[in-house]
Amino acid sequence: MKAEKLFPISINPNLCVRCQRCMYSCSPKAIFFKNSMRYVNYEKCEGCLKCVDVCEHGAIEVISIEEGKLEGFTIDEERCLKCYKCLKDDFCFQGLFFLERDEKGQEYVKFRAKSLSKCFKCLKCFKNCPGNAIFPIIKE
Ligand code: SF4
Ligand code: SF4
Ligand code: SF4
Missing domain, CATH: 3.30.70.20 (Alpha-Beta Plaits)
Structure with a gap:
């Protein structure tokens, strides 16, 4: 059976205050900017949830998903x-x-x-x- 990981699937732009704390907390540099919004790369993310811990605004939504390579x-x-x-x-x-x-x-x-x-x-x-x-x- 495949292992599950908790994955920060989206960063709510209405709650995010652009403090960058999530980006600084992410050692594999899985969080990236696109059109001034933040997103997470599933394959780089290790599911440590440090980004969720440091976000004081509860802007990061998490889902449970199988771990592996996205094909x-x-x-x-x-x-x-x-x-x-x-x-x-x-x-x-x-x-x-x-x-x-x-x-x-x-x-x-x-x-x-x-x-x-x-x-x-x-x-x-x-x-x-x-x-x-x-x-x-x-x-x-
Ligand atoms: S996959 Fe179907 S339901 Fe989903 S966005 Fe595309 S057209 Fe709409
Ligand atoms: S296909 Fe890839 S780039 Fe496009 S929305 Fe889905 S995960 Fe993002
Ligand atoms: S869960 Fe960990 S590895 Fe994934 S985006 Fe957040 S800080 Fe980075």
């Missing part, structure tokens, strides 16, 4: 609401989701598996999909 994302077609939020620029920094049509014209959201090296491993897509349809593929 992409799978989209659960049953759960997908076809809202297409994942295709918008502000959903994934790297535009790693796209629409595929089958021969009957049915549309499916897919992850650009060949572009995995461009992924920031922030798990923002996993957290923000309104249908909870995007799941990380994690290998030991």
Whole structure:
């Protein structure tokens, strides 16, 4: 069975006062800036939760997730609401989701598996999909 780790999945921009304490507390330098917001790289994060301890504003939300190597994302077609939020620029920094049509014209959201090296491993897509349809593929 894969081990679980507690992962700081998002830093709430409404609570964060940009004091940088979380960044100073993180020895593997897993916390990064993008568009003036802070995110965490799943693969660099060791799950020590020092960042959560030092945040006086409770801005960091934590989830329990399997530990391992992130090898992409799978989209659960049953759960997908076809809202297409994942295709918008502000959903994934790297535009790693796209629409595929089958021969009957049915549309499916897919992850650009060949572009995995461009992924920031922030798990923002996993957290923000309104249908909870995007799941990380994690290998030991
Ligand atoms: S849990 Fe630890 S390793 Fe992960 S982002 Fe926070 S301080 Fe860094
Ligand atoms: S954001 Fe989620 S629910 Fe909406 S289209 Fe994409 S995968 Fe489907
Ligand atoms: S982890 Fe981040 S960069 Fe990678 S696909 Fe999800 S939102 Fe995009």
